[in-house]
Amino acid sequence: MKQFIQVEDVPDKDVESLVQEAIKLKKQPFQFDDLGKHKTLGLIFFNQSLRTRLSTQRAAQNLGMDVISMNMNSESWQLEFQDGTVMDGNTQEHVREAAAVISQYCDIIGIRTFASLTDRGKDYREDVLSKFMQFAKVPIVNLESAIRHPLQSLADLITIEEHKKIKRPKVVLSWAPHPRALPQAVANSFVEWVKNSDAELVVTHPEGYELADEFVQDVSVVTCQQEAFEGADFIYAKNWSAYQDYGKILLKDNNWTITEEKMNLTNQARFMHCLPVRRNMIVSDAVIDHENSLVLEQARNRIFAAQVVLKKILEWKN
Ligand SMILES: NCCC[C@H](NC(=O)CCC(=O)O)C(=O)O
Ligand SMILES: NC(=O)OP(=O)(O)O
Numbered sequence: 001m002k003q004f005i006q007v008e009d010v011p012d013k014d015v016e017s018l019v020q021e022a023i024k025l026k027k028q029p030f031q032f033d034d035l036g037k038h039k040t041l042g043l044i045f046f047n048q049s050l051r052t053r054l055s056t057q058r059a060a061q062n063l064g065m066d067v068i069s070m071n072m073n074s075e076s077w078q079l080e081f082q083d084g085t086v087m088d089g090n091t092q093e094h095v096r097e098a099a100a101v102i103s104q105y106c107d108i109i110g111i112r113t114f115a116s117l118t119d120r121g122k123d124y125r126e127d128v129l130s131k132f133m134q135f136a137k138v139p140i141v142n143l144e145s146a147i148r149h150p151l152q153s154l155a156d157l158i159t160i161e162e163h164k165k166i167k168r169p170k171v172v173l174s175w176a177p178h179p180r181a182l183p184q185a186v187a188n189s190f191v192e193w194v195k196n197s198d199a200e201l202v203v204t205h206p207e208g209y210e211l212a213d214e215f216v217q218d219v220s221v222v223t224c225q226q227e228a229f230e231g232a233d234f235i236y237a238k239n240w241s242a243y244q245d246y247g248k249i250l251l252k253d254n255n256w257t258i259t260e261e262k263m264n265l266t267n268q269a270r271f272m273h274c275l276p277v278r279r280n281m282i283v284s285d286a287v288i289d290h291e292n293s294l295v296l297e298q299a300r301n302r303i304f305a306a307q308v309v310l311k312k313i314l315e316w317k318n
Pocket of ligand 1 (some may be wrong): 089144149180183184185186239274275276277302
C-alpha cells in the first residue's frame with residue numbers, strides 16, 4: 001500500500017482481506033516486530049486526539065518502529081498553504097518546506113487535519129491534506145482529514161466482523177445531537193467503508209443533515225429514526241453538522257439521542273461510537289454502559305487497524 005487516504009488505497013479495494021489480516025495481527029501483535037526496525041513514523045496533529053495518537057503510536061511500536069509526534073498549532077510554526085503569497089502576516093513557514101523537511105526525518109507521515117466547516121469547497125477538496133501529499137516525499141496516512149477518517153472506519157469494520165451474528169448484518173448510522181458543529185468525516189468514511197463490506201447499510205438523520213452525494217448515493221436513507229432502528233444489528237451513532245447549509249447546527253433535538261427505548265426496537269443491536277462521546281447528548285448512560293456497547297472494543301481495534309496499514313506500507317516500501 002503506497003498511502004492510506006481513503007478506501008481506494010486498499011489493495012484491490014479488498015476491505016475484507018484487510019480486516020482479516022488485522023484480526024490475525026490482533027492475535028499475534030508482535031509477529032512482525034522487526035519490519036519497522038530503524039524506521040520512524042511521524043505523527044502530525046493540527047487538532048486534538050486521544051485514540052488516534054496513542055493507538056497509532058502503539059501500532060508502530062508493535063512493528064518495531066520509532067515514533068515522533070508534533071502538535072502543529074501549539075508547538076510548531078504557523079503554516080502557509082497558498083502559493084505566491086507575500087508572507088508578511090501570521091504564517092511563518094510554507095507547507096512546501098515543512099512537508100519536505102518532515103519527510104527527511106520520517107519514513108511514513110500521519111496527518112490529522114479537521115474540516116474548517118466554513119469553506120466547503122476547501123474542505124471537500126482536502127486542501128491541507130493534499131498539499132502535504134504533494135510536497136511530502138514519503139507515504140501519508142490519514143489520521144482524520146477534512147472529509148474522511150479511514151483508520152476509524154477500518155477499526156469499525158474489524159469490530160463489526162468480530163461481533164456480527166449473521167453474515168450480512170443490518171448496520172444503521174444514526175445522527176445524534178451535539179452542542180458543537182462537528183465534521184462529516186467519520187460519517188462519510190463509515191458509509192464509504194461499510195458500502196465495501198457485506199452489510200445492509202441504512203443512514204438515518206433529521207432533514208437538512210443529508211451527507212454529500214459522493215458518499216450516500218445508492219445508500220438507503222430514512223428520516224424516521226425509529227423506522228431505521230427496526231431489526232438493526234449494529235447502531236453506529238455520530239453527530240455531524242449540515243453539509244448543504246455548510247457547517248451549521250440545525251437542530252439540538254434530544255429526541256435523536258440514542259436511548260434504551262430506541263435500542264429495544266432493534267435486534268438486540270450492539271451500540272457503536274468512535275469516541276470521544278458526549279454522554280446523555282449522543283447516547284444515554286444506560287446504552288453506552290450496557291453490555292451491548294462496543295465503544296471500548298472499537299477503540300482497542302484502532303491499534304490493529306493502524307498496525308495492518310503501517311505493515312502494508314512498510315512492505316510496499318521494502
Ligand atoms: N476522531 C473522532 C471524532 C473527532 C471529532 N469530534 C469532536 O471534535 C468532538 C469534540 C467535542 O465533543 O466537542 C469529529 O467529530 O470529527
Ligand atoms: N476516534 C478518534 O479518532 O479519537 P481521537 O479523536 O481521540 O483520536
